[in-house]
Amino acid sequence: MRLLLTLLPLIALLLPQPADAHAILVGSSPALGATLPAGHLDFHLRYNSRIDQGRSRLTLTAPDHSQAILPITTADAPDVLNSSANLSPGAYVLRWQVLAVDGHITRGDVPFTVTMP
Template sequence: MTVLFLRVLAALALLGGAPVAARAHAVLQESQPAAGSAVAAGRMEFELHYNSRIDAARSRLTLIRPDRSHAVLAAHAAGAGNVLTATAELAPGVYTLRWQVLAIDGHITRGDVGFTVTGR
């Protein structure tokens, strides 16, 4: 490949690729449970809504239990491919749902959703 060809490719990437890539980053918009909320003990249906489609197979949901032990949850895609779901049985205590998702632009984003489970 010539240097000129590489420069053309770089210019095209700057013009067309970069803005799209920036938009396609997966940002968490809404979650069930909501960050900082309190929910009742029992079966929890987790739902994480993102602003873009995500690759569920290459995304990961980890539940950090009150004793700080970690459990990787089976995550499934829902909605228009922008929602990640999982279920778990929860006893009372303070939890963190740690998410890491791969967006369609190939970029990984991650974050924590902390919540409290109360007794019934």
């Protein structure tokens, strides 16, 4: 009995989870807090599940705090978000908002710094 009680939480973990596929960021370029040289910059965000690229959004906050919506470029995989921009030195925040296939929206920030080339 004691063993069963000990195992119950583990068994619960092993049972199939309810369908839930919130998109979670699993990798990004630039990486969180990265420092990159000024000029042309490619943005690649990768998620743990398929996302609706047409209903997802990338917003870039510039060093002067102005915000611009970045055009999302065609991706070769259903779980990535790509864009690019030409950036001058300063502190930026790439804000992503994605719609996952389960209909849930998630968002997050990727702060990074651009330095003189």
